[in-house]
Amino acid sequence: MNRLDTDVVVVGAGPTGLLLAGDLAAAGVRVTLVERRPPGISNITRAFAVHARTLEQLDARGLADELVASGTPITRMRLFGRPSLDLSRLPSRFAYLLVTPQYEVERLLERRARSTGVDFRYGTELRGLSQDTDQVTAEITGPDGTPTTLRARYLVGADGVRSAVRTTLGLPFPGRSVIRSLVLADVRLTEEPEDLLRVNGVGDAFAFIAPFGDGWYRVMGWNRARQVPDSEPVDLDELRAITRLALGTDYGMHDARWISRFHSDERQAPSYRVGRVLLAGDAAHVHSPAGGQGMNTGLQDAANLSWKLAAVLRADAPDPEALLDSYQGERHPVGATVLRSSGAIVRLAMARGPLLRTARALAARTLSSVRPAAAKVMGMISGLGIAYGPEIRRVPDLPLREGRLYELLRAGQFVLIAPEGTTPRLPDSAPTSPARLVRATWTDPARRTALLVRPDGYAFPAGR
Numbered sequence: 001m002n003r004l005d006t007d008v009v010v011v012g013a014g015p016t017g018l019l020l021a022g023d024l025a026a027a028g029v030r031v032t033l034v035e036r037r038p039p040g041i042s043n044i045t046r047a048f049a050v051h052a053r054t055l056e057q058l059d060a061r062g063l064a065d066e067l068v069a070s071g072t073p074i075t076r077m078r079l080f081g082r083p084s085l086d087l088s089r090l091p092s093r094f095a096y097l098l099v100t101p102q103y104e105v106e107r108l109l110e111r112r113a114r115s116t117g118v119d120f121r122y123g124t125e126l127r128g129l130s131q132d133t134d135q136v137t138a139e140i141t142g143p144d145g146t147p148t149t150l151r152a153r154y155l156v157g158a159d160g161v162r163s164a165v166r167t168t169l170g171l172p173f174p175g176r177s178v179i180r181s182l183v184l185a186d187v188r189l190t191e192e193p194e195d196l197l198r199v200n201g202v203g204d205a206f207a208f209i210a211p212f213g214d215g216w217y218r219v220m221g222w223n224r225a226r227q228v229p230d231s232e233p234v235d236l237d238e239l240r241a242i243t244r245l246a247l248g249t250d251y252g253m254h255d256a257r258w259i260s261r262f263h264s265d266e267r268q269a270p271s272y273r274v275g276r277v278l279l280a281g282d283a284a285h286v287h288s289p290a291g292g293q294g295m296n297t298g299l300q301d302a303a304n305l306s307w308k309l310a311a312v313l314r315a316d317a318p319d320p321e322a323l324l325d326s327y328q329g330e331r332h333p334v335g336a337t338v339l340r341s342s343g344a345i346v347r348l349a350m351a352r353g354p355l356l357r358t359a360r361a362l363a364a365r366t367l368s369s370v371r372p373a374a375a376k377v378m379g380m381i382s383g384l385g386i387a388y389g390p391e392i393r394r395v396p397d398l399p400l401r402e403g404r405l406y407e408l409l410r411a412g413q414f415v416l417i418a419p420e421g422t423t424p425r426l427p428d429s430a431p432t433s434p435a436r437l438v439r440a441t442w443t444d445p446a447r448r449t450a451l452l453v454r455p456d457g458y459a460f461p462a463g464r
Contacts, residue, residue: 003151004135004151004152004153005032005149005151006030006031006032006119006150006151006152007024007030007152007153007313008021008024008029008031008032008152008153008154008155008156008309008313009031009033009136009138009150009154009155009156010024010031010032010033010155010156010158011034011035011126011138011155011156011157011158011163011164012034012157012158012159012160012163012283013033013037013106013122014106014160014281014282014298015047015102015105015106015109015281015295015298015299016158016280016281016295016298016299016301016302017033017035017156017159017281017302018033018112018113019057019061019109019303019306020156020305020306021033021113021118022109022112022113022116022118023061023302023303023306023307023412024306024309025117025118026112026412027306027307027314027412028314029309029310029314031117031118031119032118032119032121032150032152033113033118033119033120033121034121034124034126034138034140034150035120035121035122035123036124036126036159037122037123038122038123038143039120039122039123046102046184046289047101047105047292047294048099048102048210048212048218049097049099049210049292049295049296050067050071050098050100050105050295050296051098051292051293051296051381051383052092052094052095052096052097052382052383052384053092053296053300053382053383053384053394054295054296054300054383055067055068055092055093055094055098056092056093056094056384056397056457057300057303057457058108058299059093059094059397059406059407060303060406060409060410060455060456060457061112061410062410063108063109064094067100067104067105067108068098070100070104070213071098071099071100071101071104071212072100072210072211072212072213073097073098073099074096074097074098074099075088075096075097076088076195077097077199085377085378086374087378089371089374089375089378090378090382090384091384091396092382092384092396092397093397093406097292097382099210099211099212099213099218100212100213101186101212101218102295105295105299121140122143123142123143124141124142124143125141125164126138126139126159126164126168127139127140127141127147127164128168129155129165131155131275131276131277134153135152135153135276136151136152136153136275136276137149137150137151138150138151138152138155153276154276154277154278154309155277155278156277156278156280156305156309157169157277157278157279157280158281158283158298159283160281160282160283161265161267161282161283161286163279163282165279165283166269166279166283166284169277171269171271171274171279172269172270173267173268173269174267174268174270175266175267175268175286176266176267177263177265177266178264178287178288178343179263179264179288180227180228180263180264181222181226181227181228181230181232181261181263182220182221182222182262182263182264183220183221183222183234183238183239183242183259183261184218184219184220184259184260184261184262185218185219185220185236185239185256185258185260186212186216186218186219186256186257187216187217187236187239187253187254187255187256187257188215188216188254188255189209189217189251189253189254190252190253190254191249191251191252192251193209193211198210200246200247204223204225204245205221205222205223205224205242205245205246206221206222206246207219207220207221207222207245207246208220208221209243209247209251216257217253219239219253220289221239221242221243221246222242223242228261230261230262230263234259234260234261235259236253236254236256236259239253239256239259240253264287264288264289265286265287266286266288266339266342266343267285267287268285268332268335268339269283269284271332272284272301272327272328272331272332273325273327273328278305278309278324278327280298280301280302280305281297281298281299281301281302284301284331284335285335285336285338285339287338287339287342287343288342288343288345293341293342293381293383297334297335297383300331300386300456301331301335303457304327304330304331305327305331306455307454307456308323308324308326308327308431310412311431311432312431314436316432316433318428318429318431319429323431329388330388334386337380341380341381388458391459392458392460393458393459394457394458395451395453395457395458395459398417399443400417400440400441400442400443401420401440401442401443402441405417405440405453405457406457408438409453409455409457411438412455413432413436414432414436414454414455414460415438415439415440415452415453416437416438416439416440416450416452416453417440417441417442417450417452417453418439418440418450418451419441419442419445419447419449419450420441420445426452427452427460430452430460
């Protein structure tokens with residue numbers, strides 16, 4: 001085999017690609033990150049919400065506290081005029097929804113990726129790819145338009161809804177547009193909303209307002225009576241009118257720093273892996289912005305995939321193919337669930353007619369009064385309730401003799417928690433070596449069992 005240029009090519013320097021590349025480089029893997037955009041992070045961004053499980057993943061990389069300082073934590077979500085969800089009940093150190101612009105997430109992840117040695121190639125576009133049993137060859141053009149190739153062991157497409165990687169593979173992206181002519185903007189308000197997170201729908205329109213905490217607000221609106229192509233001009237007057245229709249007031253919004261019109265699709269690739277090429281984030285799945293789960297789902301894709309690729313590349317995996325296939329097995333069902341849940345939320349927001357609106361009111365009332373129902377919904381939206389089967393479940397941030405679990409996970413390695421004075425044996429199927437293992441001790445001497453925690457904070461089943 002010819003000498004490779006790098007171990008992994010990551011296409012796309014959004015949040016998903018940045019986290020994945022940073023993880024791999026921190027694990028000693030050579031990573032080249034290819035991004036079509038020129039250098040510099042734009043603040044023109046749609047994502048604004050970071051959920052509890054994503055904050056836990058960022059905590060395991062030493063980034064969560066700094067990100068929290070950049071935004072506004074929200075502990076209550078009022079849906080359709082009713083106080084429906086109390087996020088302070090979430091079983092996490094991060095019992096809230098953090099409202100912060102996507103560029104703050106990207107800033108931290110890019111800084112980390114650079115510090116771990118990722119080779120950035122901005123202004124570089126993927127033109128094609130081929131693969132065989134040993135390597136992937138990416139055909140790229142650089143900033144000056146000169147074509148060249150990059151040879152790697154693996155390639156990951158994290159290049160968004162119009163993914164060149166997915167298109168080149170010939171993978172379908174089945175689904176449909178669920179809602180057209182959404183208007184999105186960052187604005188200032190003369191009047192402060194009565195709730196930090198404000199959302200309501202009246203049948204012909206819905207609107208959403210959330211604060212960034214620095215005087216700017218993210219506003220999204222939709223008007224059933226104005227369904228026009230994305231290319232149609234949009235201005236602040238249109239958004240003001242939508243907000244007045246849905247919320248009864250526009251809160252004196254002014255000085256939009258950006259505004260756009262877009263449509264929302266529900267789509268998912270049937271496979272996240274084709275040989276040595278994998279997909280993550282919006283390249284693999286895209287759904288409505290309801291619930292703010294898009295960026296979060298992509299970041300959790302990256303957290304799931306990065307340690308598996310690293311284990312395969314370091315020859316730590318007893319069964320490399322099975323480990324890489326488990327990425328599809330674990331994350332594809334999550335993507336499908338997010339499509340269903342976000343689609344249900346947006347359909348409730350668009351409800352028209354007395355029966356549907358009564359059903360929406362009943363759903364909101366149930367969430368505000370029935371704790372098990374609220375806990376299930378909050379677990380799904382926050383990501384804390386995601387499990388990969390009965391044995392592979394999220395492990396909370398346990399206090400241990402050596403410190404918090406998620407502080408120990410910052411080494412990017414498996415953590416073996418055991419009773420004091422014991423040295424339990426690793427399961428034969430564990431894709432790690434004793435030399436790359438963090439050992440920890442229960443604080444409670446009554447605990448006599450051992451627990452092996454994966455680098456992404458999920459339990460590793462002993463019988464696997």
